[in-house]
Amino acid sequence: MTVKAILSSAEPKDEWTYGFIKPWLGDGLLLSRGPKWVRNRKLLTPGFHFEILKQYAKVFKECAEELVEKWSRQCNEGSLEMFHHVSLMTLDSLMKCTFSLDVGCQTVKNSHPYINAVYYSVFLTIQRFTKPLHHSDLIYKYTSSGRNYFRALHILHSQSSAVIESRRKALEIEKAGGLIQKRKYIDFLDILLSAKDEDGDGLTDQEIRDEVDTFMFEGHDTTASAISWCLYNLAKNSEHQKKCQEEIPIFQDDLNSIPYLTLCIKESLRISPPVPVISRKITKRIDLPDGRTFLPGMTVSANIYALHHNKHVWDDPETFDPSRFLAENVQQRSPYAFVPFSAGPRNCIGQNFAMSEMKITLMLVMHHFEFSIDESKPPNPMFALIYRTEGGLYLHVKKRQPATLF
């Protein structure tokens, strides 16, 4: 009930927690509030339409195949750290879906300044989050981490601005009847540049840059956490991994329909939610059904991780049991019992994008490999903006025999 009250209201984000990412994301969809958020959410929603997402399936497949190739070369060298490999892959697909840019994110010696800056900014943001002395802006900007962070932001912002400017120019040339090189699909940048409200007004360059940065941050680390934890949960529960592998050849023509794997993904998002906690600043009094009240000025958090592990909501919550997500079992639960993508007006705009990428990637990697736990390196989970581990998430990756791929 408390979670429902928090999520179903459109209260703004808590400035302290979200302040750590504000210098990077600016006033993009995740952090904006009031009429600006309402307008931009409406303008951006068509960008996540089913028909648009369909085009990205090819991109996800291409990026996952590159990961398969990489793991084929490395899988005999001991256990592999999942987060690093998977987040480079999700960044690769986001670069392609956002800008139609292929900068070779997944290559071992990748040194593209934009990719390095995204990676480094995430690392420094998490580091700052875990160091109380660095929380003050005044102190942070004089530390070496702070200086590196602002240097990385400069790279990120200048690169996005340059790509936006050159795409605007290309569109002008096209409008004037000139020839430009056609892209294979409509990417997020095309959608952001063509979005218009009822008055015919579009987004400014600054607004587009904030949205690009928001997608880049929200879209790659969360999905990487989801895929990495799902592989871990399936490695730990090998009977379910086997069932997923058995169904893959049957559903090979429909990359988005793999029923058993879909149940496992949902169960993994329950046990290991990539966004474990969200917070809101209360601006209007909210009376809860149990008699408690949230008053204006309060900061409240919805602990998604605790909700997904609450024994009053879930029977035997620590057990990995995908059958919880069979239709007949879902009907018996509140829609607010399972909220990995949040719920209500400020739910995740990218959830279908993320589900599609997860299904395609997991299907491909599980078709080629078998995953098992590395007992010598147990994970040390931590909440640092997203659900990750301190020191990595290691799994043994073994080639399946015979790998008869479609």
Ligand code: HEM
């Ligand atoms: C498994 C992957 C993902 C998970 C678990 C996830 C989860 C969430 C959650 C819990 C929120 C609410 C945050 C809050 O209230 O503070 C959110 C918001 C958001 N997500 Fe995701 N997300 C995922 C992937 C993505 C992707 C792929 C994109 C974009 C390409 C994306 C873009 C966004 C944006 C823009 C918002 C803000 C929406 C708004 O306030 O209107 N997310 N996400």
